[in-house]
Amino acid sequence: MTTSKFRLFLLLGLAGALLLVLVVVSPMLLISVPSFISDGGGTSTDCTDDVQVEGVSDSAASDIPADYLELYKKYGKEIGVQWNILAAVGKRETDHGRSNLPGVKSGTNYAGAAGPMQFLISTWGGKARVSMSSEFNGYASDGDGDGVGDVYNPADAILGAAKMLKRNGAPENVRRALFTYNRAWWYVDQVVEIAKKYAESGDVRVPPQASEECDDPLVAAAPSEVVAKILQFALAQRGKPYLWGGTGPDAFDCSGVIYAAYRAAGLTIPRTTFEQWPFGVKVAGGDEQPGDLVFFNAGPGTGPDRPGHVGLVVSKGKMLEARCRLCGPIKVTSYQARGNRVGFTRPLQNPDVLDQLKRLQNATL
Structure with a gap:
């Protein structure tokens, strides 16, 4: 056997031994990875419940401002979408309103998006602040009850985002809803990963049915x-x-x-x-x-x-x-x-x- 072949044989042997050690010594490494079933799947065998309520992970509690966390959970439950998906959108778009980039607190960014949830003004209602007593075509919402759908108001914007996700497939088809929110699959993947970290279970739950x-x-x-x-x-x-x-x-x-x-x-x-x-x-x-x-x-x-x-x-x-x-x-x-x-x-x-x-x-x- 040549020296190069011997080295290759030795490396393959070491790799096989390492894999065997992982399986025998640490089987949980292979089975404890949290799963996310895209496009309507679920991991639960309970076929009667709605979306399971996700506990707040330590990561979420330390990263999400308390007022934003309350809004994500409130409107997630009210509209029927996963609160941690809402929160992950808020994190990915503006770091829960903490970003100082153009369009977050006033005006719009280069794409015409505004507010903590980065709505295109055209999809919000044609302008940043919409009277809820008027007729409009968009997702403008009044979360704080002042009669105005204000794209810069966290309560209004998060409620509008929940409605948009719901209309486009959530909670059953989370990935489709997120793709409609921002048409890029890399964006969908990033939001899902954030949402997993925010949930205490490390997952994104969908309705079992x-x-x-x-x-x-x-x-x-x-x-x-x-x-x-x-x-x-x-x-x-x-x-x-x-x-x-x-x-x-x-x-x-x-x-x-x-x-x-x-x-x-x-x-x-x-x-x-x-x-x-x-x-x-x-x-x-x-x-x-x-x-x-x-x-x-x-x-x-x-x-x-x-x-x-x-x-x-x-x-x-x-x-x-x-x-x-x-x-x-x-x-x-x-x-x-x-x-x-x-x-x-x-x-x-x-x-x-x-x-x-x-x-x-x-x-x-």
Whole structure:
């Protein structure tokens, strides 16, 4: 054996021995790395809870000003996004308002962004301070209740940022929401790493039901075989895009995915939200069950007696919905926090559907 080959052999042997020592002596080095499941995954096997409340790490407590930390946690909970993601955005953008760069406390930076959360003025409402009594198109928000959405006010800016992240996919799809906030994947990676350090668990939690791992328990808990088939089809559409008027197979609107799910179970119900609302038997809030529909006063031409948005109840407090083109893909979300909820219906109790169920039952005998 030549000297060079002997040296190579010796180095390979030493590397193998070192790896063996790591595995035998310190197995926790291989299993204790905190995980972040992007695009809607989750590490929890509990398929009933919302986003788990993250404790504040020592790193967060020492780095985030107390007033900012309170705002991140308050509006994270109120809007339904991870507080540590909000805080990580604030850190990455302006060091929680402590930066003295242009645009943080006044004016704008070179890109036209302003305030502690660095909103583009065009996305805030067209100007830095927006009267909340006026009509505007943007994320201007009034966190401190003074009637003005001030992009330089931390309470207003953090509330606006929470709304923006929520609209674009959080808490289920954090990475997508962050990419919309600042269209660069390196930015997304940096914010996620900061968020992990801020959480006591060293992770970024997403709703467990955002994970496909929770589909089987939801289907198994269905009150009937028919409802199980409805849920199975509906949940399989998660991740597909919203398309107004869409009934699949590649994209759906809110009522279209429900219409298709019922058809997958051999049942025909009305196609549109406006038709689905009077079709089902009304169900009192709290009595809803999987397979029922939940309606919202949302969208053009809608009202309290004419809801324009619908979701499919998959478990208590949870629904599958195709919300809007800018709201992210079809996903499982919470309906309990929605302030414009109109009510619930049960299409399976409609006389026509009951006749269809009888025919299906007779066909299997």
